[in-house]
Amino acid sequence: MMSRGAKRIARSVLGHVGPRYFSTATARGGAASDAAALRSYVKGTASTFFYGPANGSEKAVVTWMRFPVLGSRNASTVALGEKPQDEEKQVQGGSSGGATGGGGGNGNKGIVSYWGVEPAKVTKEDGTEWRWNCFRPWETYKADLTIDLKKHHAPVTFLDKVAYWTVKSLRYPTDLFFQRRYGCRAMMLETVAAVPGMVGGMLLHCKSLRRFEHSGGWIKALLEEAENERMHLMTFMEVSQPRWYERALVFTVQGVFFNAYFLTYLVSPKLAHRIVGYLEEEAIHSYTEFLKELDKGNIENVPAPAIAIDYWRLPKDSTLRDVVMIVRADEAHHRDVNHFASDIHYQGHELKEAPAPIGYH
């Protein structure tokens, strides 16, 4: 028996806790649904209310909101390869008395602890197991090293000049900070270079949704660029480890650059793409300097990282020099894509009107 004081305290606590842990949902189904809901809550299982046998009345019932989130977090923190003991405990709907989950009485199964989807086993051409989860064999390619590295877009219009001098002015502090540490410089700059493609792709994605229209492949092309730049980073971090203050710098620069580029793209995509075009021209220059230092012996020409060998389908005995050559060619391709995108806008068209250069490597 609870004393009157204890009841008052309990009511008061529930009054405060209730709004945070419960939300109201409308369910039909009467007392049976309410009872099932209560049981599932008590057991700490996820519960969603579905239409049951209609009794003509709608009842506001409490639905458990917070605990499923905690539950899924606990499940997802299990180390890879270990199987949680309660993995895929299934609660049958309806008569079993548990949460009806995916559809009580419909033959669907509600799963209490949902642990992942088994990735498909993939092998390389030689039959050995594919070791990378971050990319698959069909995403790899042989880079086109014949691309013209000297192409340069002449800044003629006012916006072009703004783009050009914005990029040029960013080069001085970069040169000052990194000096001749090209390995570190490449790694740090790739953390920035992978942002524009993702921002542009995201904005085009949202535009496509808003306007119910195709993108002409540009979403994919820009996201491909972002992924390619990120793979540059994944490669260079194998040969150069960032120090704590460099990590702090990346953190800060990303916060500023992401937002600045986002706003620029919203206001003027042609300026945004032109800036990236010039950034890529600078990247080609940086990698050319990197190659010079490798050739002089100032930077050790170590074996190519395994991730690079698989991603660019390189021979097993490839070196860092081979990787830098390929990355430089990638940057030249990004340069072309972004200057092209800017030119489409300059011609008064939208990107979707010109087919995107998907898979341009």
Ligand SMILES: [Fe+2]
């Ligand atoms: Fe890059």
Ligand SMILES: [Fe+2]
């Ligand atoms: Fe690039």
